[in-house]
Amino acid sequence: MPKKIFFTPGPSALYFTVEEHLKAALKEQVMEINHRSAQAEAYYRQTEENLKALMNIPADYRVLFLSSATEIWERQLQNFVTQKSFHYCYGAFSNRFYDFATDWKLSPEKAEAPFGQLPDTNPDLIPSDTELITMALNETSTGVAFPTESIYTIRQKHKEPLIAVDGVSALPVTDLNFSMVDSVYFSVQKCFGLPAGLGVWIVSPKAIEAAKSKLQSGQSIGSYMALPNLVKNAEKGQTTYTANVLGIYLLGRVAGDMLEKGIDTIRHEARYKSALLYHTLEQHPELTPFVSEKHLRSQTVAVANTLGSSSAIIDALKAKGLVIGNGYGQYKGKQIRIASFPTHSKEQIELLADLINQL
Secondary structure, eight states: OOOOEEOOSSSOOOOTTHHHHHHHHHHTTTTTSOTTSHHHHHHHHHHHHHHHHHHTOOTTSEEEEESOHHHHHHHHHHHHOSSOEEEEEOSHHHHHHHHHHHHTTOOOEEEEOOTTSOOOOOGGGSOTTOSEEEEESEETTTTEEOOHHHHHHHHHHOSSSEEEEEOTTTTTTSOOOGGGOSEEEEETTSTTOOOSOOEEEEEOHHHHHHHHHHHHTTOOOOSTTOHHHHHHHHTTTOOSSSOOHHHHHHHHHHHHHHHHHOHHHHHHHHHHHHHHHHHHHHHOTTEEESOOSGGGBOSSEEEEEESSOHHHHHHHHHTTTEEOEEOOGGGTTTEEEEEOOTTSOHHHHHHHHHHHHHO
């Protein structure tokens, strides 16, 4: 049976080198070694080094490994917020982070927009006593991209609050200036093309000090998984818990492969693939791009409304071995979502576009 090509927006297709790295991991007994061994620590340090080089992360920022991006939402509230966070909400996932803050009995505020649109990013709308400002580079549920220029404008206006960026379906494709933000996080099952089960949290010295300050003020920031404890272990190339050593190993190898290919090449290909997908969606009589403003369209997750039920087009493509995503939440059955991640070659996206044109 021919292998399927997964264009689902996470989990998605494995990066094309993962199979060889898995074979190497078996030979190196990566799944069997002690997570506090020198071998495991070396994998941690190599992965951190490769990620920093790939995305130009400042040397004094820390790279931490947790279970998922969803966990990191909670860790950020736990470590950074005493009372007030501010959330840009424009899809299922950005809204869910706001809901987490509400569940924590904090006093979050938000700038909200209908799905498929972006809220007003005027930094004057953010209260002066905000401790944490959050936004998603890509809202994976809707395909809306938050312009990095708007993030930098917000930073210029609000120098004191921490800025937290969800890069789940954007990094490393989106070129983010990490020095302008304090907390960046993603899961590996999207753009990095790896099995789910590993979250990556990148924090600035300012973020680390904010957690320490909250603790020193007499407030709880947790215990075993508190940020200062995570950082203390990271300095030794370790996690606080029994680490997903295989996940860290594979991420380091794939990040190394991306470095060898070149981030400029990856981003150039992303622009080409995205342009082809959106052109295909615009020309199809039964499909309409969900995000009407072209400059707000994600390069890595294209979302389209379907004239009829989305299952017809999803099933037709699946019969040919190409698996795309359904609409998310309330849009299930009404939309399709197509991932265009670094592992998806130009030829694969061209094949998908041709088959969509034939439907």
